[in-house]
Amino acid sequence: MGTSVSNSVNELLSPAPCLEPDFGKKLRFLQPSLPPLDTVMTYYASAYHAGLITNSELVARFEQAAAERLQVRQCVAVSSCTNGLVLVMRSLGLTGEVILPSFTFFATGHAVVWNGLRPVLADCDAETWNVDPRSVERLITKRTSAILGVHLYGNPCDVESLSQIASKHGIKLIFDAAHSFGSQYRGRPVGQFGDAEVFSLSPTKVLVAGEGGLVATNDAALARRVRAARNYGDLGAYDPELLGLSARMSEFGAALALASLEMLEAKVARRNRIADTYTSLLRPLHGLGFQKVRPEDRSTYKDYSVHIDAGVFPLDRDRVAGMLAASEIETRKYFWPSLHRQKLYKCFYHPSREPLHNTNRVSEGILSLPIYESLPDEAVQSIVQVFHAIGGA
Numbered sequence: 001m002g003t004s005v006s007n008s009v010n011e012l013l014s015p016a017p018c019l020e021p022d023f024g025k026k027l028r029f030l031q032p033s034l035p036p037l038d039t040v041m042t043y044y045a046s047a048y049h050a051g052l053i054t055n056s057e058l059v060a061r062f063e064q065a066a067a068e069r070l071q072v073r074q075c076v077a078v079s080s081c082t083n084g085l086v087l088v089m090r091s092l093g094l095t096g097e098v099i100l101p102s103f104t105f106f107a108t109g110h111a112v113v114w115n116g117l118r119p120v121l122a123d124c125d126a127e128t129w130n131v132d133p134r135s136v137e138r139l140i141t142k143r144t145s146a147i148l149g150v151h152l153y154g155n156p157c158d159v160e161s162l163s164q165i166a167s168k169h170g171i172k173l174i175f176d177a178a179h180s181f182g183s184q185y186r187g188r189p190v191g192q193f194g195d196a197e198v199f200s201l202s203p204t205k206v207l208v209a210g211e212g213g214l215v216a217t218n219d220a221a222l223a224r225r226v227r228a229a230r231n232y233g234d235l236g237a238y239d240p241e242l243l244g245l246s247a248r249m250s251e252f253g254a255a256l257a258l259a260s261l262e263m264l265e266a267k268v269a270r271r272n273r274i275a276d277t278y279t280s281l282l283r284p285l286h287g288l289g290f291q292k293v294r295p296e297d298r299s300t301y302k303d304y305s306v307h308i309d310a311g312v313f314p315l316d317r318d319r320v321a322g323m324l325a326a327s328e329i330e331t332r333k334y335f336w337p338s339l340h341r342q343k344l345y346k347c348f349y350h351p352s353r354e355p356l357h358n359t360n361r362v363s364e365g366i367l368s369l370p371i372y373e374s375l376p377d378e379a380v381q382s383i384v385q386v387f388h389a390i391g392g393a
């Protein structure tokens with residue numbers, strides 16, 4: 001990266017000047033820091049002038065750069081994480097049931113249902129909030145063909161336990177890594193694990209392509225099928241290998257992703273610092289809980305959420321969100337309601353099979369706070385002050 005680009009990246013990532021305590025204007029939940037347009041256009045110009053604006057050299061270059069960074073044999077760029085998950089499951093020829101956490105974004109479940117597979121909803125771990133391998137194991141039947149883990153907010157799943165369960169039962173293991181480009185499991189990049197991992201590159205993510213997804217796998221045969229699948233199933237013979245979709249990445253998306261890749265490490269580092277600040281300042285308050293990231297792992301902190309225990313903290317989650325909103329601070333409730341309480345998924349869930357106690361407890365108290373690279377330290381302090389005003393430290 002040239003000096004001028006480095007400087008502008010640093011400017012983009014540095015916190016904005018100090019805000020007034022009441023912020024004067026709304027503090028947004030999300031403020032994506034995009035790469036400098038000049039850098040994007042430098043990448044894009046060649047594709048544009050060659051008249052090759054989709055699924056061409058820049059896409060191949062991005063796939064190569066991503067594979068090197070993730071230390072994985074194959075990356076296949078697609079139009080979204082949702083489509084990537086749909087195509088991976090299709091390409092693996094899954095049947096019957098797929099086990100996934102209820103505590104996730106609904107796109108994880110949609111990818112299963114679009115394949116005509118039955119989603120079986122597992123509980124989350126009380127501390128990491130990721131899918132609990134013990135719950136997964138309880139749900140395995142003769143019909144189970146795969147486990148679909150989610151690295152929630154970028155916090156890596158218990159990959160080892162899930163891999164052991166998958167190999168013991170001879171089933172596939174896929175990760176919805178939508179939040180996790182830049183995460184590490186035991187010092188190794190997320191992207192290398194299971195049969196495939198699928199990232200999202202949409203604007204709310206740390207690595208962005210405008211819209212886009214990326215399938216990472218060490219299985220060359222699977223990568224070949226996904227390459228076909230993103231192009232209607234056709235590898236060029238005009239005789240589709242499988243029932244694919246129109247799910248290619250545009251060259252402009254790849255240019256954005258290549259430029260965005262240059263910012264990744266700095267973005268993940270800044271997000272980790274913000275998360276550490278939130279946690280250290282909020283931890284003294286009774287009734288707040290935090291997602292456990294194992295010390296040997298690294299999260300991207302695509303999101304930062306706290307759990308508010310309504311029985312201990314003076315106000316419940318919705319009232320705290322209301323107090324923050326009154327101070328012009330936007331929040332979200334990622335991911336509430338959890339899948340088993342949503343219209344589309346209720347029919348797939350029977351409490352007698354798996355009660356989902358942790359999922360209910362965590363999702364009922366979850367509150368996601370603003371986190372992005374340009375978030376001023378003073379803003380973090382002010383958000384924390386609202387909690388302290390309520391929690392009476």
Ligand SMILES: Cc1ncc(COP(=O)(O)O)c(C=O)c1O
Nearest residue numbers: 080081082105107108178200202
């Ligand atoms: C856990 C999870 N899975 C999948 C997706 C879908 O990603 P995309 O919009 O790239 O399809 C998201 C989007 O935020 C997500 O949070």
